[in-house]
Amino acid sequence: QKEVEQNSGPLSVPEGAIASLNCTYSDRGSQSFFWYRQYSGKSPELIMSIYSNGDKEDGRFTAQLNKASQYVSLLIRDSQPSDSATYLCAVNPARGGSQGNLIFGKGTKLSVKP
Amino acid sequence: DTGVSQDPRHKITKRGQNVTFRCDPISEHNRLYWYRQTLGQGPEFLTYFQNEAQLEKSRLLSDRFSAERPKGSFSTLEIQRTEQGDSAMYLCASRVLRTGGDAFFGQGTRLTVV
Numbered sequence: 001q002k003e004v005e006q007n008s009g010p011l012s013v014p015e016g017a018i019a020s021l022n023c024t025y026s027d028r029g030s031q032s033f034f035w036y037r038q039y040s041g042k043s044p045e046l047i048m049s050i051y052s053n054g055d056k057e058d059g060r061f062t063a064q065l066n067k068a069s070q071y072v073s074l075l076i077r078d079s080q081p082s083d084s085a086t087y088l089c090a091v092n093p094a095r096g097g098s099q100g101n102l103i104f105g106k107g108t109k110l111s112v113k114p
Numbered sequence: 115d116t117g118v119s120q121d122p123r124h125k126i127t128k129r130g131q132n133v134t135f136r137c138d139p140i141s142e143h144n145r146l147y148w149y150r151q152t153l154g155q156g157p158e159f160l161t162y163f164q165n166e167a168q169l170e171k172s173r174l175l176s177d178r179f180s181a182e183r184p185k186g187s188f189s190t191l192e193i194q195r196t197e198q199g200d201s202a203m204y205l206c207a208s209r210v211l212r213t214g215g216d217a218f219f220g221q222g223t224r225l226t227v228v
Contacts, residue, residue: 008154034216034217036219042221042222043205043221044157044219045219046217088156090217101170102217104149104156104159
């Protein structure tokens with residue numbers, strides 16, 4: 001089982017819709033969780049971090065964490081064509097402590113159609 | 115510019131040559147990470163430093179790869195005797211040493227081995 005798993009997509013949503021991106025992780029003791037956005041040919045850009053169970057909202061983005069289910073998700077409301085990118089889920093596994101390395105999923109490609 | 119800086123942005127080299135990449139982290143960030151990313155994959159962890167100490171190395175980091183952070187500021191990643199399989203984007207990220215410190219990436223160095 002891979003440490004961080006994401007559906008590779010592509011996920012296609014119409015402009016204005018809600019895009020839902022999901023991620024599961026294998027290390028139950030993982031402490032920190034991150035969502036990055038990566039445009040083609042560019043480096044990953046941090047969107048959100050989440051550390052506690054529940055929801056965390058930042059503008060059109062909401063991260064949701066459920067440690068019992070080892071599941072983290074990202075919701076993008078009012079999706080725009082400019083949101084079209086690959087979304088990477090990253091997890092800080094327990095063995096490294098809260099400042100150890102980050103393990104990334106392969107990413108989900110999102111396409112927002114005008 | 116106070117972000118993570120990587121140099122060069124692009125490097126084309128012949129197989130068998132040595133290459134060295136540089137990363138300048140955000141100034142107050144203690145942790146510095148190196149990742150490698152190939153097309154369609156998420157970033158793969160290579161190694162990370164806390165100040166000048168190299169704390170963890172991935173099995174991906176073969177003996178042809180070496181990384182240093184001599185004064186706890188900038189870091190270098192050297193690849194000796196490059197192979198075509200080394201062609202990838204090499205990403206550097208930095209993070210402040212405190213709970214909840216987010217990791218930010220540089221623009222990356224794209225290596226092509228011909």
